[in-house]
Amino acid sequence: MRKQLMTMLEERNEEMINIRRYLHQYPELSFEEANTANFIAEFYEGKDVDIERNVGNGFGIVVTIKGENPGNTIALRADFDALAIKEETDVPFKSKNDGVMHACGHDGHTAYLMVLADCLIQLKSSLSGTIKIIHQHAEEMPPGGAKSILDSGIIDDVDHIFGTHLMPVDSAGTVGFNSGYSMAGMSRFVLGIQGNGGHGSSPHLANDPIVAGAHFVTAIQTIISRRLNPFDVGVITVGSFDGKGARNVIKDRIELEGDARYMSVEARQIIETEMHRIVKGIEIEFGVTCDFTFTNNYPPLYNHPEITEFVKSSIEKMDDQDIKQVIEFPKFSGSEDFSYYLEKIPGTFFFIGCKPKVVEKAYFNHHPKFDIDEDSLLVAAKSVGQVVCSYFQQSHHSELEKTV
Template sequence: MIGQWHREIEDRLGSRIVSWRRYLHQRPELSFEEKHTPAFIAAELEKLGLEVRTGVGGGGVVGVLRGAGPGPTIALRADFDALPIQDEKDVEYASTVPGVMHACGHDGHTSSLLGVATLLSEQREKLRGSIVFLFQHAEEKPPGGAQAMIADGCLDGVDAVFGIHLATELPVGQIGLCDGTFMANVDAFTIHVEGKGGHAARPHESVDSIVIACELVGQLQQIVSRRVGPMHPAVVSVGKIQGGTAFNVIAGRTMLEGTVRTFDPQVRALIEQEVRIIAEGVARSSHASIRVDYMNGYPSLVNHSKETAIVREAVAGTLPDAAIVDLEKRMGAEDFAYYLQHKPGSFLYVGARGEDERTHYPHHHPRFDIDERALLQSAKVFLSIVGRYLTEPS
């Protein structure tokens, strides 16, 4: 049966899935600003006769497909927000929205899951249980959309939840799994330095906020090397410094933004403490006022062993041409972690790098693109999981 589903989604729905992806790619929407995309998703799901809820958690869409017989309920998740990046690809489906693009594959996630919903809506009589299709807004921007959707009941009655992320780090045909801890805690900080502006020729009459900001950057880099134990992975990165107005003016205000990535909750707390201690110390020694805004973002993503093993078994048994690779944990982050705090499940990667060099750019790059064969591969993996849970032995 599952093999037949795979053939059908490739033969009948492959071109439609690609078309959906390109349509969405041209119309990206930023986190918490999604309007057209969820409306488009809801309209497609309603055509299939699913039970559809919109505005879930503020911006999400949930579709429920009930099978002909009793059985478990599984949830499949796709995200649909874009990033504030200018699309630099020279392709016919490039973003038409200045400064906004799908640079992480969320358009592909959504299109693949719509294809799965379309096919399975025609197979209700063969399903023993239910499928909850989770289309999530705002994955890219903490606090994200997952928590709000969960609070709004999207996981009510769900027995297990699964998510897929397209990955250009893996070639098409590879499926990446990780049992246990997979992704990091992610935190963000903003440091506001308030000095005293003045003429660049008379620095002794000013308090130079840019010099102070540079000192902060140097000291922040010593947290991981000198305050965190060497056996505990951690990252502190400053990604933005903004200050000054002219070459001959000492800046009175400068702002820094950065991120912290950890796995251990004690290390997570330690780094926040150290950021604040450093800021206080530099403020005292430099006669400046420094304020730290620190935000705890997504928690570490931890896959459940049983469900990850089920995915491995389902893929190996139904996709003989797929190569399963075991992934090491990584410093990236995902708010899918929240779903896994509430329900057992697993989050996996599907290879999206092809032979064409345009598919070799990393995620969040202005020329990011995928090999669209990965869209069908993602759909097939989801179908294999559904078959493992909701069909009778054939």
């Protein structure tokens, strides 16, 4: 099965690229991906699979491939939403939806998984178990699609789950892993400060919320420097400070908004607790009133060590011209709602290098000039296909079951 699958993927490489380019031209924002979902679902129509549409809180799709013999159930996931970014690349398949762009590689994720899934459907007689293909909506916008798909119950029977992400930190042919906490959790906070407006010449007759807000911006950085364990990771960013007004007028009210990133649940709890304390202190110190919300969006992503090692070892054993190196990727402070799956289902989330070949500078995910080396699509398909084949080999499968 393994050799046959790899040959099939190589023969369909151009199809993967064409699907990716089509999706790239017609990107859709989170929770608005109706046309993308239709395109994906139509691809599976008439095939020997079960298709569930509108799974979760949006346009999620779960395709179930049942092997000829009973066995464990695994899930493979790819996301398909885009970002509110105006594309600045110079490619012939540039986005036709102005102000919307696949700037994070989700078009590539979807393309490789569609073709891989179709190949696995054709080889299902060789499978002893079940594969659930999760085409997930709304990864980019909290609350995201992953948690709602979990909450739907449709993947309650999944034993292990695997996902990948295209990253331009290395060239195509590179597969990267990181074990344990590997990507940051994310929380959003909003602070409204109600003061007492007045004339800029008479601050003693007013209560300036801008001064209170400026103190908040400075004070919350002490949470990272003085409250977190020095070996923990945390970042707090105030990205919006809405205090615009006239130069000689003390505003009545302002609003700040930002996010916090962290690599452990414990760090999140400390950040949230300390931010609430600082807000209370500002009310007392500056005589203002505050309304403060701290919303937990995505938890930290935890790659289960035993399964990560199993997947890494499996890909290292490949004798394949397209898989050039398997390395350890650094931990990443970005966030990913695949973390919700990993809270409930043992699995791992690994990375596929996609740095374009002929560029002076590779633009990172979420940049308007983000692009990929399309050779990375075949690398992703082969890597995940290798994991599937290794998993369903009884000797590897039994070994993995002992560790989880």
